[in-house]
Amino acid sequence: MADITLNDIIKPENLVYEKTRLMTDKELSYCPGCGHGTAHRITMEVIEELGMEEITIGVAPVGCSVLAYEFMNIDMTQAAHGRAPAVATGIKRVWPEKIVFTYQGDGDLAAIGTAETIHACNRGEKIVIIFINNGIYGMTGGQMAPTTLPGMKSSTSPFGRDVETMGNPLKITELVAQLPGTYFVTRQAVHTPAAVRKAKKAIRKAFENQRDKKPGVSFVEIVSNCNSGWKMTPNDSNTWMVENMFPYYPMGDIKVDGVMVK
Amino acid sequence: MGELKLMKGNEAMAEAAIRAGADAYFGYPITPQSEVIEYLMSEKPYERTGMVVLQAESEVAAINMVYGAAGAGKKVMTSSSSPGVSLKQEGLSYIAGAELPCVYANVVRGGPGLGTIQPSQADYFQSVKGGGHGDYKQIVLAPASVQEMADFVKIGFELAFKYRIAVLILSDGVIGQMMEKVELFDQIPRLTDAEIKEKYPWATTGKAKGTERRIITSLDLDSLKMEKHNHHLQAKYKTISENEVRFELFDCEDAEYVYVAYGSSARIAQKSVQLARKKGIKVGLLRLISLFPFPTKQIQVLCDQGVKGFLAVEMSAGQMVEDVQLAVNGRAKVAHYGRFGGIVHSPEEVENALEKIMIGG
Numbered sequence: 001m002a003d004i005t006l007n008d009i010i011k012p013e014n015l016v017y018e019k020t021r022l023m024t025d026k027e028l029s030y031c032p033g034c035g036h037g038t039a040h041r042i043t044m045e046v047i048e049e050l051g052m053e054e055i056t057i058g059v060a061p062v063g064c065s066v067l068a069y070e071f072m073n074i075d076m077t078q079a080a081h082g083r084a085p086a087v088a089t090g091i092k093r094v095w096p097e098k099i100v101f102t103y104q105g106d107g108d109l110a111a112i113g114t115a116e117t118i119h120a121c122n123r124g125e126k127i128v129i130i131f132i133n134n135g136i137y138g139m140t141g142g143q144m145a146p147t148t149l150p151g152m153k154s155s156t157s158p159f160g161r162d163v164e165t166m167g168n169p170l171k172i173t174e175l176v177a178q179l180p181g182t183y184f185v186t187r188q189a190v191h192t193p194a195a196v197r198k199a200k201k202a203i204r205k206a207f208e209n210q211r212d213k214k215p216g217v218s219f220v221e222i223v224s225n226c227n228s229g230w231k232m233t234p235n236d237s238n239t240w241m242v243e244n245m246f247p248y249y250p251m252g253d254i255k256v257d258g259v260m261v262k
Numbered sequence: 263m264g265e266l267k268l269m270k271g272n273e274a275m276a277e278a279a280i281r282a283g284a285d286a287y288f289g290y291p292i293t294p295q296s297e298v299i300e301y302l303m304s305e306k307p308y309e310r311t312g313m314v315v316l317q318a319e320s321e322v323a324a325i326n327m328v329y330g331a332a333g334a335g336k337k338v339m340t341s342s343s344s345p346g347v348s349l350k351q352e353g354l355s356y357i358a359g360a361e362l363p364c365v366y367a368n369v370v371r372g373g374p375g376l377g378t379i380q381p382s383q384a385d386y387f388q389s390v391k392g393g394g395h396g397d398y399k400q401i402v403l404a405p406a407s408v409q410e411m412a413d414f415v416k417i418g419f420e421l422a423f424k425y426r427i428a429v430l431i432l433s434d435g436v437i438g439q440m441m442e443k444v445e446l447f448d449q450i451p452r453l454t455d456a457e458i459k460e461k462y463p464w465a466t467t468g469k470a471k472g473t474e475r476r477i478i479t480s481l482d483l484d485s486l487k488m489e490k491h492n493h494h495l496q497a498k499y500k501t502i503s504e505n506e507v508r509f510e511l512f513d514c515e516d517a518e519y520v521y522v523a524y525g526s527s528a529r530i531a532q533k534s535v536q537l538a539r540k541k542g543i544k545v546g547l548l549r550l551i552s553l554f555p556f557p558t559k560q561i562q563v564l565c566d567q568g569v570k571g572f573l574a575v576e577m578s579a580g581q582m583v584e585d586v587q588l589a590v591n592g593r594a595k596v597a598h599y600g601r602f603g604g605i606v607h608s609p610e611e612v613e614n615a616l617e618k619i620m621i622g623g
Contacts, residue, residue, distance in 0.1 A: 090331035094338070
């Protein structure tokens with residue numbers, strides 16, 4: 001056995017996992033420990049596994065994932081801040097046979113883009129929306145987001161979010177689930193292998209819904225960490241997320257096949 | 263001869279969108295241009311040509327729908343009026359940065375703010391000087407008749423795709439609302455999906471295996487690359503300035519004075535040319551059709567010809583007059599006349615201004 005070298009092991013028949021070809025080789029711009037990379041990967045894996053790469057057009061937001069098009073190896077459009085659902089609507093309406101999705105953060109989707117989010121969902125656009133909720137503005141350096149928890153510190157709520165003056169965190173996923181135009185609404189996470197598997201299954205369902213021309217938006221929220229914005233180690237941020245974010249943003253399906261499940 | 267109809271300017275523009283083979287119109291109602299989307303909705307272009315018509319939740323959403331669909335290679339259009347066009351400026355800046363082709367119309371009303379629903383030409387600066395953030399231009403065509411409301415949609419799409427640029431049809435409440443005879447051009451077929459993929463390889467239509475992905479973006483964090491991109495945009499605007507100037511001259515051969523005007527003001531000025539000529543005043547009219555590019559060279563030709571003065575006639579406090587001054591560059595007198603805030607000047611007022619401000623002043 002001592003004669004076996006690394007080159008003996010690196011053989012196609014021994015391969016148990018490989019990076020999807022729908023992720024480019026470009027180094028991710030995300031902080032080590034951030035959930036964005038995993039969310040990108042499973043989204044691209046789903047598109048590859050469903051054989052949709054040639055017909056899929058993605059829409060990148062403004063925020064940490066503004067450069068998503070650098071990493072996602074498919075046709076992509078970069079939208080103005082918050083406008084991704086309108087941009088996706090434009091694409092889907094003129095190319096109804098294509099698969100169109102947006103990938104947006106909480107500031108993009110639930111603050112500046114609230115109108116575009118609500119109305120694309122209400123019109124029942126046949127698109128997928130992937131919503132990364134980490135309760136903070138990461139790209140601009142840790143400011144308060146619409147989803148920042150009460151009491152949570154950020155650079156624009158340095159003494160903690162005071163709901164009296166700064167308002168309450170917005171549960172936009174529960175809100176869009178109430179609209180007749182949403183077909184599938186779920187909340188997931190990517191902090192453990194089990195969570196990643198469940199999240200990927202949800203994303204797969206969302207894309208299958210669009211492929212199968214199901215009526216309405218498939219909306220997948222992923223509650224994620226922002227270890228640098230929260231000023232924690234990656235492990236601590238995941239623990240904090242489970243203890244603080246999950247009670248406010250409970251995991252699981254909210255609406256399946258157009259029917260509310262909880 | 264094409265089909266003759268009596269139509270409102272806004273309706274003619276809507277009909278022209280269908281006939282030009284547009285793939286989609288995204289809009290939001292606002293006076294005085296709501297007839298555009300009303301006409302399209304009642305005309306059911308999705309049955310005639312397969313064209314999509316969608317009422318968006320806002321002007322912001324509408325221009326971003328245009329951005330998405332134009333980036334995917336389709337022929338798309340929107341329209342609005344002044345306050346709504348202000349809302350579209352963010353999207354238009356992105357369209358300029360990402361170099362997307364589209365046509366949009368501004369049926370201008372008096373401002374600032376909510377202003378009035380009456381006609382105005384006070385959005386000239388916004389239209390030709392940028393409007394949104396960043397160094398960019400758009401082609402601006404100014405119709406002076408219902409006929410041109412229709413024709414400029416067709417020409418607009420041709421220019422938009424030739425240069426990958428937004429083309430603005432800068433109309434006003436007079437041209438949008440009035441009814442005139444219009445000869446409609448014949449239906450141009452919409453491009454097929456295969457034709458779009460063939461003609462517009464930059465468009466996001468889905469990445470075929472083994473090909474490079476297409477990215478529609480206005481962003482580059484590398485400043486050197488961004489400077490290069492800006493130089494590319496400026497070179498394109500220069501090419502447009504050299505090749506796409508459009509104007510008309512009336513009675514300029516022997517003119518000592520020239521009205522410079524566009525849109526409804528040009529029609530009024532043309533009438534006042536007749537009034538002044540009856541009094542023996544040698545005045546002509548330079549009607550601007552393209553506002554960007556601006557007919558700088560033609561104004562210099564008129565200076566060479568010995569024109570003593572240019573009166574910029576516009577329904578604003580004086581915006582286009584600045585470009586006339588730049589073109590004249592001190593070689594002749596330049597003045598401005600116009601009623602504004604929703605008031606339309608009469609031919610008599612314009613002729614009177616010529617005598618008082620230009621000749622007597």
